[in-house]
Amino acid sequence: MCSATHSLAARRPTSASWICCTTIATTGPTGVSLRRCFRTFVGSVNWGSIGYSVGALLGALTAAPERRHILFVGDGSFQVTAQELSTILRHDHKPVIFLINNGGYTIERGYLGKTQAYNDIANWSYADLPKVFRRDTSARSFVVKTSKDLQDALSTPNDTMVFVESIMDPYDALAPITNSSNKGADLNYGPRGPQHRENLQLRPTT
Ligand SMILES: Cc1ncc(C[n+]2csc(CCOP(=O)(O)OP(=O)(O)O)c2C)c(N)n1
Ligand SMILES: [Mg+2]
Numbered sequence: 001m002c003s004a005t006h007s008l009a010a011r012r013p014t015s016a017s018w019i020c021c022t023t024i025a026t027t028g029p030t031g032v033s034l035r036r037c038f039r040t041f042v043g044s045v046n047w048g049s050i051g052y053s054v055g056a057l058l059g060a061l062t063a064a065p066e067r068r069h070i071l072f073v074g075d076g077s078f079q080v081t082a083q084e085l086s087t088i089l090r091h092d093h094k095p096v097i098f099l100i101n102n103g104g105y106t107i108e109r110g111y112l113g114k115t116q117a118y119n120d121i122a123n124w125s126y127a128d129l130p131k132v133f134r135r136d137t138s139a140r141s142f143v144v145k146t147s148k149d150l151q152d153a154l155s156t157p158n159d160t161m162v163f164v165e166s167i168m169d170p171y172d173a174l175a176p177i178t179n180s181s182n183k184g185a186d187l188n189y190g191p192r193g194p195q196h197r198e199n200l201q202l203r204p205t206t
Contacts, residue, residue, distance in 0.1 A: 019070070019072070050076060051077055051080025052081075053072075054081040054085065055081050058087055062091070068095075074099075074106075075100060082129070085097075089161070097161070098164045099126050103123065104120040107173065110177065110181025112189075112195055112201060141163045142156070178204045179204055182195070182204075
């Protein structure tokens with residue numbers, strides 16, 4: 001996903017804004033802050049409120065329709081406010097949306113319930129939603145599983161909405177994310193909490 005961000009930023013270095021859900025890392029593998037690639041960064045960093053970003057995208061599109069808006073959102077976050085995609089399409093806005101489909105609440109698997117069903121969510125056919133919400137949509141949708149798929153999606157013309165559903169492994173998370181969840185569980189449940197039992201937490205790969 002980081003390569004996608006850099007690639008898009010390179011294509012639109014001065015006018016792009018980046019809207020982000022709460023669990024997307026804002027630092028690339030090289031430690032470079034991706035926020036600097038964009039003119040404006042919008043995120044719910046203080047409140048950590050999932051679902052915020054889809055509504056924020058609509059707000060940013062309404063405020064500055066002439067600019068290019070790029071949303072990165074998790075599947076769990078998206079499902080909270082997905083209906084706003086309908087409003088975005090009704091107003092004929094043309095953002096680029098990257099939706100990370102990793103089968104549910106990956107960041108929560110680092111607290112507790114690595115394999116528990118309460119961290120799984122319904123596996124919507126996300127890339128079909130522009131068509132569901134607007135019959136005559138011109139949106140271009142992609143389901144990407146490999147870097148080649150991603151390159152193909154990034155090569156598409158950007159004169160319409162571009163919706164990229166990225167399929168990722170539920171256990172694929174950066175170490176800073178899992179470390180922070182593991183620490184959060186220690187705070188929540190205390191030193192003798194259930195988080196220390198075998199295989200209950202998603203932990204950083206060593
Ligand atoms: C309104 C709200 N409800 C619940 C939470 C707790 N919470 C934090 S992250 C998260 C899961 C996010 O899932 P997703 O967007 O798919 O991100 P992933 O960790 O899978 O990348 C939840 C339920 C929250 N932060 N805000
Ligand atoms: Mg998810």
